[in-house]
Amino acid sequence: MLYLENNTSFLLPYFLTSDVVLPAEIGGEAVVWRSSLFELLDKHGQLVSQREEISPEFRLTANTNRQEYSFTVRLLGEERRWLAGYTREPNENSNVYSRFVADSLHLALSREREEGGFEALNSNYGVLFAKADYSRSEAGETKLLQMPRFFRLAGQGFGILAIPLDYEEHVDGPGELLYFETQDFVHYEEKNRIKITQTAWLDYSCELDAATRLYRIGWKEESGETRFVTTKDFKDFSLPQPGVIFPARFAQLPIEGARAGQLIALTASEAAYLEHKLGRVRHVSVDDPIITLNAGAPSLNLNNARVTARYTDGSVALKRIEVDRNEAATIDLSQPGRHELEAKIVRHRFPYPMMNTRPDPYVLLYKGRYYFISTDDDWQRKIFIRSSETLEGLEDGKTEEVLLWNGNVPEGERRGEHWAPELHVICGKLYCFLAISVNNAWDGVQAHVALLEGEDPMNPAHWGTPQRVLNRHGEVLTDTHHRERDISLDMTYFELGGKSYVCWSQPKWIGEEQELAALYMATVNPEQPWRLTSDPVRICRNEYGWDRNGGIASGVSEGPYVLKQGSRMFMIFSGSGVGPTYAVGMMEMSAAEDPLDIHAWRKYNYPLMHSLSQPGQYGPGHNMFAQDEFGDWFNVYHACGVNGGHRHASIRPVHFRFDGSPILDMKDEEELLPEYERITLTVVVN
Structure with a gap:
């Protein structure tokens, strides 16, 4: 790969690989090649890669009878x-x-x-x-x-x-x-x-x-x-x-x-x-699980026992295990010994669809029970809630639903569409954030917050009347009385550094033009989470082909959810059209920075979850992270068919890559190879 020009000079790239063939002659004259790093050039004038990834800068010269050509180059290593x-x-x-x-x-x-x-x-x-x-x-x-x-x-x-x-x-x-x-x-x-x-x-x-x-x-x-x-x-x-x-x-x-x-x-x-x-991250092995305790221990407690699963990217996951309690009870803990038990790694397999016609899903573990709440994709005017002792128990047919709010009943401004409810515990109180139409049509939905005034989230009478979100001046956040289609929706809540924040989607009017739905953020009073305490800041708008999928000016940025993991903040959101082209994007920032500083956030150029992620699931999106009682994380999302139609919800385990970023679309066999579902647990009594 040497490139001649007019037979008198030639081109050579600065970065070389050993398969670049240096010519034996130029313009009919023989060439002698020399290198300032002799080990990188053999006696035949061919480049020789070394084990180092990229060589230091060195000099290559080509000498003919009439001319010398000189190049400054670097050579990539043999493991390229x-x-x-x-x-x-x-x-x-x-x-x-x-x-x-x-x-x-x-x-x-x-x-x-x-x-x-x-x-x-x-x-x-x-x-x-x-x-x-x-x-x-x-x-x-x-x-x-x-x-x-x-x-x-x-x-x-x-x-x-x-x-x-x-x-x-x-x-x-x-x-x-x-x-x-x-x-x-x-x-x-x-x-x-x-x-x-x-x-x-x-x-x-x-x-x-x-x-x-x-x-x-x-x-x-x-x-x-x-x-x-x-x-x-x-x-x-x-x-x-x-x-x-x-x-x-x-x-x-x-x-x-x-x-x-x-x-x-x-x-x-x-x-x-x-x-x-x-790349696809795949499970490869499980460390031999060993539990060590001293002789005379009162019992073998495996409630917190975990096994280390290892993955192709170097990441690990601590998996819960289960053993037969009767078999475990036969182990003699009174004297030293080594014992083996058959164990099963706990894994979750959730069907898709799991909750039919339930898009914009949200799951919260609250006082020992899981609560599931979502939009109702049958006319989108009702909010149902269901509860279970397990995540699996939230599936259709395994628990009953209760109707919390009905947008078909003429009750003042709460008539019309009801969208995207979320449950958040703030200062020890349970709130529901949701968007409710104020004009009996989709183009009048406004962000609202309702307080659980009683004890039971499943009892509609225990919920207070939803209140419209107000800006820091005490005015409604968006108002169709001022501008048509002045809507706000998909509001979520998070805390960082002792401050409370909300983030929501809004196609804001800027002068006489309306932007596509973008993500806005502001601080909020945690004692009155419907009341903003700062001006809104736009932190994300749809700007790429994947989140503008459909036309010259198409798509939305919506459905935000924020997760703090160690020193990092991840915000997932959904983009493109609300249908089979929907996809999940992500932004991240350091938890030491200010979420209202747009420059603190780094938006990924590509989506993390899309229609190629899971076979037969198109337009995955409007998702959130739910944590179970054992500390494990799950991705709760909706998807639809290839040609659209009703959107259905499901759940998948979340795995975190080697760098701590979440994987939302890990397949069952990638999460845990079938041959490792059953393992041998060694119990050592000292």
């Missing part, structure tokens, strides 16, 4: 792997995979060192999407991308270029490129849009030139001519001039819908991080 970047063909049914998600960067990682055996990352769903353009309207214009090309940066990280498309897949500015940077192919920053030329092109590439230490962007025009520009910072560019371009390396990928993918070599650690972060 290949990353392929590609876009996909959309599915003929746009509900399955539309152009809005197909026209994004997808990634696949080679299983072995060589090119081949690629595995799609993020379940073959896009990971890098172009941002919407908000320069002309508050609703924005959806943007897509095609022909992504990536390359290593001179320092750390990678650059990515892509041709911008409008929402109809037309080239959005001939000769223009979107420029992104990433440190790890997981977190991305869209830096700027650059104008290279006035001419449309057929192909292009970019590499860091080993001779000039400038980035060289080259392209092939429709006339067949190749031209290039150089830049050191992707802000200032040289004038276009004729010349050869760095060819990009491609592979045909045996992945559904994948177009040919450009390849780039990754170090072993870069590949491992990417695989662990975007």
